[in-house]
Amino acid sequence: MNIPEQYSDTISRSELFADIPPDMLADILDRGRRQHIKAGEILFHEGDHADRCYLVLKGRLKLSKLHGQGKEAIIHYVEAGAVIAAVAVFKGKRFPVTARAMGAAEAIGWDRDAIMELISEYAQFAINLLRFAIDRIEELQTRYLELAVEQVERRIARALLRIMRQSGRKTGEGIEIEFKISRQDLADYTGSTLYTVSRTLSNWGKRGWIKSGRQRIVIINPHALVSFSETD
Amino acid sequence: MNIPEQYSDTISRSELFADIPPDMLADILDRGRRQHIKAGEILFHEGDHADRCYLVLKGRLKLSKLHGQGKEAIIHYVEAGAVIAAVAVFKGKRFPVTARAMGAAEAIGWDRDAIMELISEYAQFAINLLRFAIDRIEELQTRYLELAVEQVERRIARALLRIMRQSGRKTGEGIEIEFKISRQDLADYTGSTLYTVSRTLSNWGKRGWIKSGRQRIVIINPHALVSFSETD
DNA sequence: CATGTTGTTTGCGCCGGCGCAAAGATATAA
DNA sequence: TTATATCTTTGCGCCGGCGCAAACAACATG
Structure with missing residues (x-):
């Protein structure tokens, strides 16, 4: 995969690549697969086998979770630069939410093996993934509190x-x-x-x-x- | 720090040490500091500078978040074997919740530098931390949905x-x-x-x-x- | 343009859950 | 034991927010 020139800004600004030198960055990007998602299309469904983790390059995604009788909760609006579906790091897990593109969108996807390799080779990559996870936890906790009180x-x-x-x-x-x-x-x-x-x-x-x-x-x-x- | 014999069961069962060989385990434990928390005592306060991350060895902790006028939401009940305050991995962050011991409790704490070293040395350790974070995200998302609908x-x-x-x-x-x-x-x-x-x-x-x-x-x-x- | 589709507004009625207040129950201290 | 504090129960009244229904507004399509 070529490094997508037009998104170099999004990429370099993403927390996923904080403190990662350019040559490693190129290698990491190289091991992913670029994907285009049309407006309204679904990148992955809640409950599907989580085999791939994504960095959003362009556009926006809506992460939502379904509940019987058509009820639905929107868990998160995701912007370019964000990582989603880090759950794919773990074998046998399923996506806990559905990701739908709100306009034309683009992402880089790494499958489980690739992520595992990247984590063992680049410690900083694991830390950056952890940062995304913890930011999400904080936002969820805050919104949970709001919803509760x-x-x-x-x-x-x-x-x-x-x-x-x-x-x-x-x-x-x-x-x-x-x-x-x-x-x-x-x-x-x-x-x-x-x-x-x-x-x-x-x-x-x-x-x-x-x-x-x-x-x-x-x-x-x-x-x-x-x-x-x-x-x- | 000696390996706490009486908690070897809790430790070996904790997901934090999944797929980590015994000698590495001993080293990891060695770099932490054991801490006792009396019943009702607070391990850390929401908003305090997060300088340390913990593995709960014994007892239970209540993680809660405050909102004006005495209102409060309980975010999580934590059991022995769980990791809390992984947020301490990141410089400058603050605890997003308060952790109070519900009975006499015990934990191992690692300060930021120790965790960073462990992550770079043992890739599996980072993955295990990530697993805890992602489990928490999933639970929070599920509870958020419940609360919403x-x-x-x-x-x-x-x-x-x-x-x-x-x-x-x-x-x-x-x-x-x-x-x-x-x-x-x-x-x-x-x-x-x-x-x-x-x-x-x-x-x-x-x-x-x-x-x-x-x-x-x-x-x-x-x-x-x-x-x-x-x-x- | 006309026609269908999808999203928005607002009046109206209702009810789930809140919150006070006061009494009862269970624990801790003296 | 008595006294005191803390937790729980329950009657009562109220109201924030829900949800139907119907009209309206904005977009899409041919």
Whole structure:
């Protein structure tokens, strides 16, 4: 595999390659397989045999977990530079979530044997994988706490802010969420419902804090959201 | 540090040392520091500088996360053999949770430098750390889903079953939870309230599914709880 | 353009679960 | 034993958030 020139920036910025010298980096990339995922396509399904671990090069993926009767929780929105499915490091394990591309996406995948080799050869690689895992644990713990103790509207505010920080783009109006996100998506992400999210966003729109349309949200006044999520 | 003979069983069974030969094991243990924690004492506080990572040798620890106004979520109950605070591997990070001993406990702690050395010297050690991290991610994702989509009583049932599997002991009456656990604890663990938990346990007691007293729960009919948590 | 599809809003009613309060039960100390 | 603290139970009332239903709005397709 050639080193994908157009993603050299994403790659060098990814925590996965922190403190890894260029020649090792080239070797590591070389042992992976590049993969294209079309918009809406699924990279892997929850429950499938986890045989491969990925670095996201381009685009965004939605990691979600299903529960009977069509209910679903969105576990994580993943950006370029992130590692997913590190679970594939362990033989016999299955993917605990489903990964769906939200737009055209691209990734490098390493199969189990390749990862194991890389870990034994480059200690730093193992540490970097561990870093991703621990960051995920921290985020999950934080969101678990929120879900357990905070009211719905607060959770929605925090979710919006978290997504904004991760995937926000400055525009003339304010900070726009870069990907399509429906009321249902936000509900699945916050453990709420389509209706409650709609009412809440509607309310914030009237107050001028945000502007929202079909699958589109612009945060006009982040500070108002922050103080709403903290005060009272 | 001498190899603690009385815990050789816990140590050899711990996933942390899976596929690690005895001589390496001795070396790894040797570089750690043994620590005793009295009942109710705190091993580390959320927010403190994370300088040390632990393997629990004896006893149980409660990992919890605080939220304003005395609200608290119990993130995890930890048994002997588990690794906690792997976050200490990374410079500058802070403990994301508080660890409190539920009875007299004992642990081996490695400081950051020691862990980094161990990882570079023993690739398998890094993999084993990664395994703990990934197991935690999976459990958190599962509990997050539950909290997001399931009703309170179902969550309480699942929580009881999870704790039973991890810390249950067969007695004449049924399977007893080995540590003291109050209604408030269960509420903090399930994202509910003292009152709702009490009413629920009371109800299950009347049906003969469980028997419960002050900080004590015996599961008489696990099957009933399982089907309650799944059906309908 | 017309037509179908998918996403959003909002009125309305309902109920699961919360939280107070007060009494009862169980443990610890004196 | 009595006293004190802590934990548990349960009646009662309330309300945040859910979920239906129906209308509306935005996009896709040919």
